[in-house]
Structures are given as C-alpha cells and as structure tokens.
Amino acid sequence: MATANTLERIFSVDYKSKIQPIVNVCNWGRGLEDLNSPQGVTIDNSTGDIYVADCDNNCVKVFDCNGQILFEFGDEEGEGKMNRPNRLAICRDRILITDHCCILNYQVNGKFTSRIGKPGKGELEFYDPLGLTFDESNGEVYICDYNNHRIQILSKALTYKTQFGRGNLRFPLDVRLTKEFIYILDRSNPCLHLYNYNLILHKSIISNRDVLQLNGFRFFYIDNSNNILITNYSDTSSGSISIFNSQFDLIHKIPIAYPTGITVDNRGRVIVVCQGYKHFLTF
Template identity: 70%
Template sequence: MATANTLERIFSVDYKSKIQPIVSLCIGGWGLENLSEPNEVTIDNSTGNIYVADSGNNCVKVFDCDGKIMFKFGDKEGKGKMYRPIGLAICRDRILISQSRNCILNYQVNGEFVSSIGKLGKGELEFINPLGLTFDESNGEVYICDYNDNRIQILSQELTYKAQFGQDNLHSPLDVKLTKEYIYILDGSNPCFHLYDYNLILHKSVISREHKLQVFIPFFFFIDNSNNILIITDYYSIAFLNSQLELIHRIPITQPNGVTVDNRGRVIVVCDGGEHHLNIF
C-alpha cells in the first residue's frame, strides 16, 4: 500500500490563510546562493532541508528550513554530470533526479553520486524527456513521468525496470504522486488528472478546463494525504483543491514551478518568473 508524500505530523493546515509568503528570497543568478530556472522542489522530512532542481545552473541546491544555502551538488564530469535537472524525489537517504539528458540520476541526499539509470529511447529504462517522479515509500518503487513517451515507468527499489502503463490514456504526463488508493497523474496536454489504481487500471479522468478546478497551464503538484489537498502550480497562481478536485483557494504568483509542503505545514514554492524566487508560505 502506497504511503508516499504522507505528512505524518500535519493534522490540520489552514491553507486559505496563506496569502503572502513569510519568506521570499529573490536569488536569481549563477552563484552558490542563486537560482536560475528552478524546477522541482522537495523536502527531506528527516532534516527539513529544502532541495531545488536548479536547472539553469545544472545542479541541485540544498537550503535549510529557513532558506539559507547549505551546499550544492551535481558532478561536472562523468556519469553523474547534471544537465538541466527537472524532477526530484527523496526516499530515506537517497534522491532521484530527472534531467534533460533522458536519464535518472541517483544520489545520496548528502550529494554523493551513486548511479545513472536509463538512456534515450522508447524501451524499458529508456526515456524521452523524463519529468516528475515519486517514490512509494512502502516498498521503494519509483514512478517516473516519461513525458514524450506518453507513459509512466515503474522501477523497483533496486532501480531495475518493473512495469509501464498509461500509453492508451496519457498525452505528455508532467507529474505523478501516490495516495493509499490511487496513482495521480497530471497530464499536460488537456490538461487533466488521471487516477489509476494499483492494478494500473484507469479509475477516472478529470479535465481541468471542463471542471471547477480551472487549471490551465500546470507543471508540478503535491498531495497532502493528511488533508486530501492537492496543490498545483499553474502559470500565474498556486491552486489548492479538495479531495473532490474542487478549487478551494488560489494564491496569485508568477510562473510557479515546483511545490511541496514541509512538516510544519508551510507551502514551499520555487518560481521562474524572471526573478527566480524561493517562497515559503
């Protein structure tokens, strides 16, 4: 049974009260403390550290819970070399990173390179522009959005190929998250949400432009399992949805990309709106 992204220490978060960021760092540029074209953001729940895929700087930046830079990683040469990292997923002591060179990089959370998985193609362990990815924390399996192959690939805990699904229904999958009941996939072409069960059978699809959620240009999303809230980065806002996929709150913000929630109930967003912000609400 999947338990990924569960926030065990969150019991109730008043998301509607989140209007202005309590921390907003405008750190665009190319130095250690700067971000350039940031994509996904995720939290190491054991430490509270914030990991950002710094695409323009070809590395991952690690900040503490208050937004202070700690270190960066991404080998300059060899198999661990990063090129425009996009998606991030942390499980225990390792972090997986999707990147524009059509492979997945496997690192320790301390920045030590372990292995590279996959190559360009349409077969098993082959990718064309992999984007969002997530762990099933109950068994260590990995779900990867293979964007231009229009599918989800599942890897084992050992990062070997296990299965794939979605070719009949997906058209440019952007991000994937897990709950106890369903595999949620954000598809960029409509855009829409697809909900699959763990037998990899499509349960339902919700097209946003025909639905109350009204999300138009999404990228990443996060599921707070404790409250059944979906948080989606849209082109000019962050949209908060309830378990019925109904819009309950929206924060105007320019070009948000990655979004996550920490164990204190703070919503953390990185933006690529020309100023490359790290925002904490």
C-alpha cells in the first residue's frame, strides 16, 4: 500500500520535467530479457512490479521496479494458452489479460486460473477485446469489445453483468475509471468519451486543432489528479506522449518512437512500452 508521502508525490508529478528516459529496459528478441511488439503495461501497486504484455512472444513479462526481469508466464497449450496478449489489468492478486477473442485470468504469480469468453457478439462473447480496467471499489471489470463496438462489464466473479456504448462507440481502444466518469478512447473520430456510472454518455471530446490533438493514439492512462496521458504514433509520425490536464488542455508532450502501453507508478514515474524498439522506458 502506498504511503502518504508516496501519494503526495503522485498528486504532484511534474510532467514538464520529464524529457529524457531515466531507464531503458530490454531489446528485441525471444529470450527471457527480450520483448517483441510489447503492448499493455501495468503495475502491481503492492510490490511495484511491472507487467508487460509481450504480444509477439505470447507471454507476459514481469520486471521489478528497477527494470530487472523477474519471470515470464503464459501457457503454451490448453485453456491458458496466450495468442498475442494485448492489454492487462491487476486487481489485488488477479491479473486479467485480453487475448484473441477472450479474457485470460491469471494470478499475479503467473498461475493460470480461468479463461473467460469466446468469439461472438453475445454476452461474454468478444470480437477483438482490447483495453480493460477494474473498478477497485467493487471488483467489476470494464472491457473494450473493439469490433463489437461496446463495453462489456463483468462482475467480480467474472460473470456477465451488462454492456453499453452501442450507437455511440465505434472502435473503443482503451478504458479508464475515475470517481465521476468512465473514460473511453475511441478510434473512430478520434475522440474521448465520458460516460457516467448510469452508463449514459456525458460528453465526447473530439480531437481537433485545439483539443486533444491526437494522431494515431494507442493507449491512455489517468493519474490521481485526472491528468490524461495518451500515447500516439502513426504512419506519418514516429510518436509522442501527450499529457493533458483535467480540462483537456495540453500541458506537455514527450517525443518518443512508437509508444504503446503507458502507466504511472507510485513513485510518480511514467512507464511506457515502445513497439518499434521493443523495449520500455521510465521517465
């Protein structure tokens, strides 16, 4: 559990001071210490360990807070087999991973627990699930069902609860929760949707010259001050991290090649994985 001093540092992160990475971890490859097309990244706040979805190596790599490899996991056969894992989220001792048309449920020590869902358009069926997050207050799980154009909500027991977004969402990429709103990054316009907890659309922030200014966005993260960190790259742009305040004003941009998953740890460090160079960086 974070201490009061740690939480104070999280609330007062000086993003404008973050220009160059302080740690550069991993190279391309198939070995234990290598990454190949890394995607999502998340933190186990109880230990500080960093979990990375190593997409093309079909596993999850676990590093300590200093970037030293600890172990990897991902069954090669059976129900726990990973097939291009993409996003991941941790709640207590459980880690959920979006995979090909299903959700994989593992313990944080790498032990497989269960497989949730199958291909399709119905309840507990998925068509390219991507971003997911936990509601820590009740253990519910919000999942971006990308090509079904919706968000599915699962109970703490990982049973189907409800869904929302059809008609408003086109291609939801990533989802985050704050006390007031459900934030969803949608590839279609592009835009950022805000829903309330009655699952009613509150507003949509559409990317343009003055607001958000997104180009090829991938992942996002919201810190405890409701600052929004978004990774961007496209065929015409090598990439950046764009950081907005809670009023959606751009406060800082960090040039970085091909960033994908992003998070902030309990020390106020920005951790981002990079697809092009197959590594992750700490700012």
